[in-house]
Amino acid sequence: MKQVHIVGAGLSGLACALRLTRTGVPVILYDAAAQAGGRCRSYWDSKLKRQVDNGNHLLLSANYAALDYLREIRARDRFVSPARASFPFVDLASGDRWTVSPGISPLPWWVFQNRHRVSGTNPLDYLSILRIAAARSDETVAECLPKRDLLWHRFWQPFCTSALNTPPEEASAQLLWRTIRETFARGGKACVPLVPKKGLSDSFLDPALEIVQSAPNQILFNHRLRSLDFEGDRVSALEFGGGRVELGESDAVVIALPPGNAAQILPGLKAPDDSRSIVNVHLRLALAPDTPPPLPENLPFLGMVGGSFDWVFLRDDIASLTVSAADRLAGQPAEEIARVAWSETAQALGLDPNCEYEARVVKERRATFAQTPAALKLRPGARTAWRNLLLAGDWTDTGYPATIESAIRSGNNAAALASGF
Numbered sequence: 001m002k003q004v005h006i007v008g009a010g011l012s013g014l015a016c017a018l019r020l021t022r023t024g025v026p027v028i029l030y031d032a033a034a035q036a037g038g039r040c041r042s043y044w045d046s047k048l049k050r051q052v053d054n055g056n057h058l059l060l061s062a063n064y065a066a067l068d069y070l071r072e073i074r075a076r077d078r079f080v081s082p083a084r085a086s087f088p089f090v091d092l093a094s095g096d097r098w099t100v101s102p103g104i105s106p107l108p109w110w111v112f113q114n115r116h117r118v119s120g121t122n123p124l125d126y127l128s129i130l131r132i133a134a135a136r137s138d139e140t141v142a143e144c145l146p147k148r149d150l151l152w153h154r155f156w157q158p159f160c161t162s163a164l165n166t167p168p169e170e171a172s173a174q175l176l177w178r179t180i181r182e183t184f185a186r187g188g189k190a191c192v193p194l195v196p197k198k199g200l201s202d203s204f205l206d207p208a209l210e211i212v213q214s215a216p217n218q219i220l221f222n223h224r225l226r227s228l229d230f231e232g233d234r235v236s237a238l239e240f241g242g243g244r245v246e247l248g249e250s251d252a253v254v255i256a257l258p259p260g261n262a263a264q265i266l267p268g269l270k271a272p273d274d275s276r277s278i279v280n281v282h283l284r285l286a287l288a289p290d291t292p293p294p295l296p297e298n299l300p301f302l303g304m305v306g307g308s309f310d311w312v313f314l315r316d317d318i319a320s321l322t323v324s325a326a327d328r329l330a331g332q333p334a335e336e337i338a339r340v341a342w343s344e345t346a347q348a349l350g351l352d353p354n355c356e357y358e359a360r361v362v363k364e365r366r367a368t369f370a371q372t373p374a375a376l377k378l379r380p381g382a383r384t385a386w387r388n389l390l391l392a393g394d395w396t397d398t399g400y401p402a403t404i405e406s407a408i409r410s411g412n413n414a415a416a417l418a419s420g421f
């Protein structure tokens with residue numbers, strides 16, 4: 001009987017395994033690590049004595065493939081989301097606070113209302129979006145938006161960096177437009193944020209693994225793929241550190257690895273080869289039990305501009321701060337990063353800066369590929385030169401930024417192609 005071997009149990013591999021399981025195709029899912037999730041997972045932190053995530057992850061209601069995946073694994077209720085799109089911000093330099101709240105209508109009436117748009121900006125500033133909409137494929141966001149006004153500092157710069165994990169000076173303007181077209185341009189309904197209640201493993205991984213684990217499937221952790229053997233136009237065997245797996249004539253292989261790892265397995269593969277870091281700092285705060293979260297609108301996060309960090313997320317007594325495109329910060333010692341994180345947290349949340357805290361710094365050096373105009377041209381499709389070998393991963397050519405949405409779409413696509421062999 002035909003079997004699909006999926007190498008990589010991140011969200012792309014899991015989404016692929018889930019789809020195939022649903023259609024009755026047996027799968028074997030392998031991962032080099034001792035657990036699933038790859039770049040999107042929780043772990044027990046012995047210093048903080050808490051389960052924390054490798055990094056804050058946010059979904060938007062426009063992430064349709066991700067939401068379908070959550071419905072399929074019955075995890076949609078494992079997320080907090082406000083009734084309407086709201087993004088509270090603080091400017092750490094000026095102390096100014098505001099909330100961006102796109103209205104329900106796709107027509108951007110909200111930019112005409114002071115209390116819904118970025119503080120200090122005026123409606124005409126937002127016409128700059130038209131320049132992004134008209135961007136050429138070789139243009140960066142900064143090339144399209146040369147004006148360094150308040151909207152740049154308080155919206156374009158943080159939005160681009162968070163959405164593409166690439167600074168606007170390097171980021172593809174067309175890819176940013178793709179994000180805007182799917183979110184802000186569709187109105188507030190498409191921009192409602194979703195944040196895992198307990199953590200990434202609880203909301204994205206555990207319920208999916210439960211379904212995929214069912215017989216006759218197998219999930220094999222601690223299995224690092226070293227190489228592939230080829231026979232004519234097909235892959236004939238998988239070579240793992242500890243053994244070799246021969247493939248049947250009708251078996252297929254899905255390589256759902258990050259781009260660097262995929263390129264090692266498939267020499268000659270054209271893939272984006274430059275990446276950007278994300279730094280996350282988890283701070284265990286000395287909050288009294290049942291203290292209501294000191295965040296505006298009762299949302300679990302707050303955007304920050306004018307400092308080093310972009311976002312603070314709050315879950316129970318853990319404040320988690322994130323910086324995207326953080327290659328320079330990632331080069332600094334953890335103690336220094338934690339000190340800055342605490343100072344910005346105390347300011348943003350109005351906490352006593354002399355309070356005790358414990359910190360854990362997580363540096364994800366290859367969080368995503370650098371989403372530049374040149375790198376986008378290197379994103380391969382799912383099919384390869386070998387008839388039974390497919391690619392998946394957030395970096396493959398889904399048309400979406402390298403996000404959960406892209407990972408899940410790539411996995412779904414690979415599953416559809418693999419079941420057709």
Ligand SMILES: Cc1cc2nc3c(=O)[nH]c(=O)nc-3n(C[C@H](O)[C@H](O)[C@H](O)COP(=O)(O)OP(=O)(O)OC[C@H]3O[C@@H](n4cnc5c(N)ncnc54)[C@H](O)[C@@H]3O)c2cc1C
Nearest residue numbers: 008010011012032038039055057058224225393394403404
């Ligand atoms: C800190 C951080 C914050 C993020 N925030 C967001 C966010 O807010 N919203 C959002 O949508 N996205 C976010 N992302 C991006 C999102 O996490 C990724 O797009 C997604 O998890 C990628 O999934 P993947 O399956 O493509 O790859 P991966 O998760 O990298 O999975 C690949 C798997 O392959 C395994 N592997 C590697 N080499 C081998 C080998 N040789 N043999 C076997 N297995 C191997 C790895 O162990 C891993 O489990 C964030 C990423 C990071 C790091």
